[in-house]
Amino acid sequence: MLSAVELALAVPFVTAMVLAAAGRWLPRVVVDAVAMAAALTVIGLLGVVLWRAVRHGTVVVWLGGWGPHGGISNGIPLVADPFAAGLALVVAVLTVAALMFSWRYFTEVQAIFHVLMLMFLGAMCAFALTGDVFDAFVFFELMSTVAYVLTGYRAEEARTVHGALNFGVVNSIGAYLTLTGIALMYGRTGELGFAAIGERVRAAGEPDAGLLVAFTLLCTGFLVKAAAVPFHFWLADAHAVAPTPVCVLFSGIMVELGVYAVARAHWTILGGTADAVLAGFGAVTMLLGGVMCVLQPHIKRLLAYSTISHVGLLLTCVALMRADALTGAAFYLLGHAGVKSALFIGAGMLLNRFQTVDETELHGRARGMRVTSCLFLLGGLGLAGLPPGGMWLGKVLAERAAEPYGWWWFTVLGLLAAGLTGGAVLRVWLRVFHGAGAAPTRHPVEHEDAETAEPTPRKPLPMLVPGVLLLGGGLLTVVLPASAVAGGAEVFTTGYTEAVLYGEASVAPAGRPPSPWTFSGVASGLAGIVAALAVAALGVWGGRLPQPARLGTVLRGLHSGHVGDYIAWVLAGIALFAVLTVVTR
Amino acid sequence: MSKGVNGVRRLRLCLMAAGALGFAAVFTLAVLGLQPFGGDVHPYGDRAVRASLLRGTPNTVSSVNFDQRALDTLGEELILVASALAVVVLLRMVRREEEDEPGRHRYGPADVFEALRVTGYALLPVTVLVGVYVVAHGQLSPGGGFQGGVVLGTAVHVLYLTGDYRALDRIRPVPLFEGGEAVAAAAFVVLALAFAGLIIPMNAVVGVEVGCAFILVLAKFFEQALLVRETG
Amino acid sequence: MAWAAYLTAGWIVLAGFYGIVTSRNLVHVVVCLSVAQSATYLLLLSVGYRWGATAPVFSDIRPGRPVVDPVVQAMTLTDVVVGATVTALLLALTVQVSKRRGTVDPDALRTLEE
Numbered sequence: 001m002l003s004a005v006e007l008a009l010a011v012p013f014v015t016a017m018v019l020a021a022a023g024r025w026l027p028r029v030v031v032d033a034v035a036m037a038a039a040l041t042v043i044g045l046l047g048v049v050l051w052r053a054v055r056h057g058t059v060v061v062w063l064g065g066w067g068p069h070g071g072i073s074n075g076i077p078l079v080a081d082p083f084a085a086g087l088a089l090v091v092a093v094l095t096v097a098a099l100m101f102s103w104r105y106f107t108e109v110q111a112i113f114h115v116l117m118l119m120f121l122g123a124m125c126a127f128a129l130t131g132d133v134f135d136a137f138v139f140f141e142l143m144s145t146v147a148y149v150l151t152g153y154r155a156e157e158a159r160t161v162h163g164a165l166n167f168g169v170v171n172s173i174g175a176y177l178t179l180t181g182i183a184l185m186y187g188r189t190g191e192l193g194f195a196a197i198g199e200r201v202r203a204a205g206e207p208d209a210g211l212l213v214a215f216t217l218l219c220t221g222f223l224v225k226a227a228a229v230p231f232h233f234w235l236a237d238a239h240a241v242a243p244t245p246v247c248v249l250f251s252g253i254m255v256e257l258g259v260y261a262v263a264r265a266h267w268t269i270l271g272g273t274a275d276a277v278l279a280g281f282g283a284v285t286m287l288l289g290g291v292m293c294v295l296q297p298h299i300k301r302l303l304a305y306s307t308i309s310h311v312g313l314l315l316t317c318v319a320l321m322r323a324d325a326l327t328g329a330a331f332y333l334l335g336h337a338g339v340k341s342a343l344f345i346g347a348g349m350l351l352n353r354f355q356t357v358d359e360t361e362l363h364g365r366a367r368g369m370r371v372t373s374c375l376f377l378l379g380g381l382g383l384a385g386l387p388p389g390g391m392w393l394g395k396v397l398a399e400r401a402a403e404p405y406g407w408w409w410f411t412v413l414g415l416l417a418a419g420l421t422g423g424a425v426l427r428v429w430l431r432v433f434h435g436a437g438a439a440p441t442r443h444p445v446e447h448e449d450a451e452t453a454e455p456t457p458r459k460p461l462p463m464l465v466p467g468v469l470l471l472g473g474g475l476l477t478v479v480l481p482a483s484a485v486a487g488g489a490e491v492f493t494t495g496y497t498e499a500v501l502y503g504e505a506s507v508a509p510a511g512r513p514p515s516p517w518t519f520s521g522v523a524s525g526l527a528g529i530v531a532a533l534a535v536a537a538l539g540v541w542g543g544r545l546p547q548p549a550r551l552g553t554v555l556r557g558l559h560s561g562h563v564g565d566y567i568a569w570v571l572a573g574i575a576l577f578a579v580l581t582v583v584t585r
Numbered sequence: 586m587s588k589g590v591n592g593v594r595r596l597r598l599c600l601m602a603a604g605a606l607g608f609a610a611v612f613t614l615a616v617l618g619l620q621p622f623g624g625d626v627h628p629y630g631d632r633a634v635r636a637s638l639l640r641g642t643p644n645t646v647s648s649v650n651f652d653q654r655a656l657d658t659l660g661e662e663l664i665l666v667a668s669a670l671a672v673v674v675l676l677r678m679v680r681r682e683e684e685d686e687p688g689r690h691r692y693g694p695a696d697v698f699e700a701l702r703v704t705g706y707a708l709l710p711v712t713v714l715v716g717v718y719v720v721a722h723g724q725l726s727p728g729g730g731f732q733g734g735v736v737l738g739t740a741v742h743v744l745y746l747t748g749d750y751r752a753l754d755r756i757r758p759v760p761l762f763e764g765g766e767a768v769a770a771a772a773f774v775v776l777a778l779a780f781a782g783l784i785i786p787m788n789a790v791v792g793v794e795v796g797c798a799f800i801l802v803l804a805k806f807f808e809q810a811l812l813v814r815e816t817g
Numbered sequence: 818m819a820w821a822a823y824l825t826a827g828w829i830v831l832a833g834f835y836g837i838v839t840s841r842n843l844v845h846v847v848v849c850l851s852v853a854q855s856a857t858y859l860l861l862l863s864v865g866y867r868w869g870a871t872a873p874v875f876s877d878i879r880p881g882r883p884v885v886d887p888v889v890q891a892m893t894l895t896d897v898v899v900g901a902t903v904t905a906l907l908l909a910l911t912v913q914v915s916k917r918r919g920t921v922d923p924d925a926l927r928t929l930e931e
Contacts, residue, residue, distance in 0.1 A: 210618020575607025630886030
C-alpha cells in the first residue's frame with residue numbers, strides 16, 4: 001500500500017496521463033472537474049502529511065523499500081518535514097486557484113493545459129519532498145520543462161514564444177550547472193542523498209575550496225530558478241507572456257522553491273553561520289527588483305519584478321542561517337504567495353477585459369471593476385507590509401533575526417523593497433482604476449490576445465473568487481499557529497540527518513516566536529506603507545520632478561531580451577558567487 | 586545602428602570573458618579536490634553493484650534505473666511526456682495558418698532510386714525487430730527501454746527516408762501515439778511507485794513510451810516543415 | 818595528467834557558453850546548449866571511472882571483477898534523455914519565433930522590455 005506522501009505524487013501524475021490519453025474526447029467540463037478533483041485530493045493528502053509531520057515529526061518514506069541500514073542506503077527518500085510538506089501544500093492550493101481561474105473560459109487544446117498543470121503540481125511537490133540531490137535535479141527539470149511549455153502556451157504571439165525561449169535557455173543552463181555541481185559533489189563524497197552527502201562532508205572536516213565550488217555550482221540552478229540577480233533576467237520575460245493562471249504558480253511558489261532548495265542544500269551540506277555572500281546577492285536582488293518594478297508600465301512585468309525583490313528578501317533570510325529567520329521567511333513566503341497570486345489574477349481580469357495590461361493604455365478605463373480595484377489596493381498595501389499580513393509578520397520576524405549580526409541594512413532594504421513594490425502597485429491602482437494623474441498621450445501598444453476564447457461575463461465569478469480568497473489568505477497568514485511554524489523551522493535546521501538516515505524523527509520544542517505586535521514591529525509595517533504611498537504619489541503626480549532617467553534607461557537596457565546577454569550574466573554571476581564564497585570562507 | 590550592435594556585442598563578450606576566467610579558476614579548484622581520474626573509491630557504485638547482483642539483475646545500470654533509483658526514471662519519463670506534449674501544443678496550428686493535405690505535395694517518391702525505396706521497406710521490419718530486442722534484453726545486456734524505444738521511434742521514419750511521406754503519415758495516426766504514450770507513462774508511474782524492481786515490464790513500458798514520444802515529436806516537426814502554411 | 822578528463826568537461830562547458838553568447842542564430846543557441854550539457858555526461862562518466870574496470874553488466878563476466886560505477890551511468894542515461902527532450906522543446910519554440918518574428922537572429926529580435 002502506498003503512503004500518503006507517495007499518493008500525493010501518484011495522483012496528479014496518473015490523472016494527468018489519463019487526461020492526456022482521453023482528453024481530446026472528453027467534454028470541457030469533465031476535464032475541468034477531473035483536474036480539480038485531483039488537485040483537491042492532493043490537498044487532502046498533503047494536509048494529512050503536514051498534520052503528521054507537525055504532530056509526530058518528519059515523515060520519511062524510502063521508495064521501493066530501499067531504506068537505510070546503519071545510516072546507509074541505495075535508495076531515494078521522500079522527506080516530508082513541516083516545511084517541505086507545507087510548501088507542497090501551498091503548491092496544491094495555488095494549483096486549485098489557478099484551475100478555478102481557468103474554469104470553462106481559458107482557451108484549451110485537447111486538455112493539454114490541464115495535463116500540464118497537474119504535471120506541474122506533481123513536479124513541484126516531488127521537488128519539495130525529495131531528499132536526494134540528483135532526484136531534485138530530475139524534478140527540477142520536469143518542473144522547468146512544464147513551465148517552458150506553459151509559458152509559451154499561446155504560441156501564436158511572437159513575444160510569448162520569445163519569452164518562453166529565453167526562459168528555457170537560461171533555466172536549462174542553470175540546471176546543467178547544478179548537475180555539474182552534483183557530479184563534483186558525488187566525486188567528493190560518493191553519495192547523492194542530501195543527508196548522506198552532509199554526513200560525509202562533516203566527517204571530512206572543514207570544507208575546502210573544491211567542496212565550496214561544488215556547492216556553489218550545485219546551487220546555481222536553484223538560484224536561477226529563484227531569480228537572484230544576475231540570474232533573474234528570464235523571470236520578467238516569462239511572467240509577462242505566461243497565461244495568468246500560470247503566473248499565479250510561477251510567482252506564488254515555483255520561484256520560491258528555488259530559495260527553498262538553496263536553503264535545504266545549505267543546511268544539510270554546508271551548514272555554518274551567516275553566509276555573507278548569499279546575503280549580498282539577496283540584497284542586490286531586493287533592491288534591483290524594487291527599482292525595476294517602479295520603472296515598469298506593463299503590469300505583469302511590474303508584478304514579476306516585485307517578485308524578484310521579495311525573493312531577494314527570502315534569500316537574505318536564508319543567508320542568516322538561523323531558524324528564527326526561517327520562521328520569518330515562511331510567513332513572508334505564505335503572505336507573498338497569497339497577495340501576489342491575487343494581484344496576478346487582477347492583472348488577468350484586466351487583460352481579458354481590455355486585451356492589454358499596459359498601465360498607460362488602461363489609464364482610467366477600469367473604473368467600473370470594483371472587486372479588481374480592491375484586489376489591487378489591498379494587494380499593494382499587502383506588499384508594502386500592511387499589518388497583520390503575512391509579509392509584514394515575516395519581515396518583522398526576519399528583522400529581529402538579523403539584529404544579532406548587526407545587519408542594519410536588512411531593515412533599510414526591506415523597507416525600500418516594501419515601499420517600491422507596494423508603491424508601484426498602488427500607482428497602478430490610482431491610475432488605472434481612478435484615472436489619477438495626467439491622462440497620457442496614447443501611444444500604440446502591441447495588443448495582446450485575451451486568454452479566453454469567448455468574452456468573459458461582466459462578473460466572472462470563477463475568476464474573481466480565487467483572487468479574493470488568496471488575498472484574504474495572504475493578509476491573514478497571521479492566524480497560523482506561530483509555534484508550529486517556528487517548530488517547522490527548528491526541524492528544518494536540526495535533525496534532518498537523524499530523521500532521514502536513522503529514522504529518529506523528532507518534534508521540535510514548540511517555542512512561540514516573539515510577538516510582532518510591538519511598537520517597532522507595527523512601526524516597521526507603517527513605515528513601509530508610508531513609503532509605498534510616497535512612491536505611488538510620486539509616480540502619479542511627480543512627472544515634473546527631475547527624474548534619474550538615465551539610470552532607468554540603462555537598467556532597462558540591461559534587460560534586453562537578448563539570450564546571449566542573459567547567459568553571459570549567468571556565467572559572470574556564477575563565477576562571482578563561487579570566487580567570493582571561496583575567498584570569504 | 587550596426588556600430589551600436591557591435592559595441593553591445595563587445596561588452597557582452599567582455600562580461601563573458603570575465604565570467605569564463607572566474608569559472609575556469611574555480612572549476613579547476615573543484616576538480617583538484619576530486620580523486621585522480623580512474624580512482625578506486627566509489628562507495629555508492631559498489632553498493633549498487635552488490636544490491637543488483639543480490640536481486641539477480643546482471644545489468645546493474647538497469648537495477649539502478651528501475652529499482653534502486655526508480656524515482657529518477659519516473660521523473661525522466663514524465664519529462665519526455667511533457668516535452669512531447671509541449672511540441673504538440675507549441676507546433677499546433679494557430680490563427681493565420683492552415684494545413685495542406687499530406688497528398689498535395691509529392692515529397693520525393695519520384696526523386697529516389699527504386700533500390701533505396703526497396704531497401705527502406707525491407708529495413709522497416711528489421712529495425713522494429715532490433716528495437717524490440719534491445720528493449721527486451723535491457724535486464725541482461727546493455728540496452729533497455731530508452732535505447733530500444735529510440736530505435737522503435739526512428740524505425741518508422743525509414744519510410745520518410747525512402748521518400749514516401751504519405752506512407753509514413755498513414756502508419757502513424759497521431760492520436761493513437763498520444764494515447765499510447767500517456768497510458769505507458771501512467772503505467773510507469775504506478776510501477777515505479779508501487780512495484781519498483783519489476784525490470785522487464787518497466788523496460789517494456791518505457792520502450793513503448795519512448796517510441797511513441799519520439800514518433801509524436803517528429804510527426805509534429807514534419808507537419809510544421811511540410812504541411813503548415815501561413816495564410817497571410 | 819590525472820585531472821585532464823575532468824578539466825575537459827570544464828572546457829566544454831565554456832565552449833557551450835561561448836557559443837550561446839556570440840550566437841547569431843537561435844538554432845545554434847539550442848545546439849550550443851546541448852554542447853554545454855554534454856560536458857555533464859563527460860564529467861559524470863569520468864567521476865565514475867575506475868582504471869582497469871569494465872562495463873557494469875554481469876551477464877558475461879564473473880561477479881568480483883572490478884567494474885565502473887553504474888550509478889553515474891544511470892544518471893548519464895537520465896541526463897541524455899532530459900537533454901534530448903529539452904532540445905526538442907526549445908527547437909519547437911525556435912520554429913515559432915522564426916515564424917512570428919521572421920528572424921532567428923537574437924540581435925534582430927526586439928526587446929521584451931516595453
